[in-house]
Amino acid sequence: MKNYFSSDFKLGVLGGGQLGRMLLTETQKLDIYTVILDGNSEAPCSQICNEFHQGDLLDFDTVYNFGKKVDLLTIEIENVNIDALDKLEKEGLTIYPKPSSLRIIQNKARQKHFYTDNNIPTAEFNHYAYLEELKHSYENDIIEFPFVWKSAQFGYDGTGVKVVRNYNDLQSLPDGECIAEKLIPFKNELAVIVARNTDGKVKTYPVVEMEFHPEANQVEYVICPARIDSQVAEKAREIALKVVSDLDFVGLLAVEMFQTVDDKILVNEVAPRTHNSGHYSIEASYTNQFEQHLRSILNLPLGNTESKLAGIMVNLVGTEGYTGDVHYENIEEILKIDGVTPHIYGKKTTKPFRKMGHVTIVNKDINEARKIAQQVKETIKVISK
Incomplete structure (x- = not known):
């Protein structure tokens, strides 16, 4: 070695x-x-x-x-x-990850075609080279409102994604290659992080549940383990493993999914790297996702992905109405609470909804952890001086 x-x-x-x-x-x-x-x-x-x-x-x-x-x-x-x-x-x-995997994942349309080509369950979609084609498709009753518009290139954290509910929404979309995806009524948004090394050894982290901010389309809470039926969790894990295998992926892959109202699992999208949905692992897991990423790309033995305790992550994002030199208001208040660890990302300037850090809450009881997470969310504010 x-x-x-x-x-x-x-x-x-x-x-x-x-x-x-x-x-x-x-x-x-x-x-x-x-x-x-x-x-x-x-x-x-x-x-x-x-x-x-x-x-x-x-x-x-x-x-x-x-x-x-x-x-x-x-x-x-x-x-x-x-x-x-x-x-x-x-x-x-x-x-690692291989350029061939990145080429598929980097473009949302290519990524969606990969799922359908490999019989990986995903929401129905149409692919358009230009916005005009999408408008034409609507005018000819090929698609109907509401649907989810996604820019094929360079979308992340709520940018490049929009729920289109009416003609005004359609008119305001930027031009360029895109997909229009059927809006899925879902119970939960879930994620599974899979690590695979060059020997083909694979480990999955427990299924996590993500609660989103309704306006910013950003994750507010990541909850591990997800509060779902064990059969649903196993189905999510199996689908995530299939994605990794079909991509011949090496490294860490975060697979984001929808749990539909009738308990089907649909892959939403993947990220070929460490991911927001795995930050809880720094405090809660035996092997955190960052160490596991290194183990996988260097072809070292993969670490134990089990959790020591229930973990919840709260994103710290810039408060609306504040731009400038960052100030973490009431950070000392949350430091008084047992099992609470803030992570500050070293960005000196805040602006609305910019990711500035996260806080992990660990507890033996997931419901208690969720209560403390709410308290943390309501206490600490990312503002400017």
């Missing part, structure tokens, strides 16, 4: 946001030399990695030249230049 620890091995990471920052906690534990590329000189990783390079993740030359500096390349965001990754891979650089 290659020596990754206290050696001249260099791990490259495309992206230097909060996911990278939390990954660095684990590379530091194992003394793995880590090199980061990000477009922002003040990215959360910039101060704490071994080596930081500023550059555009979508620029071919920037990504290609960065890849030449490292021994293995991974990502913490999927919006990267895949052509550069293809060339690097052809020239012998090890890249």
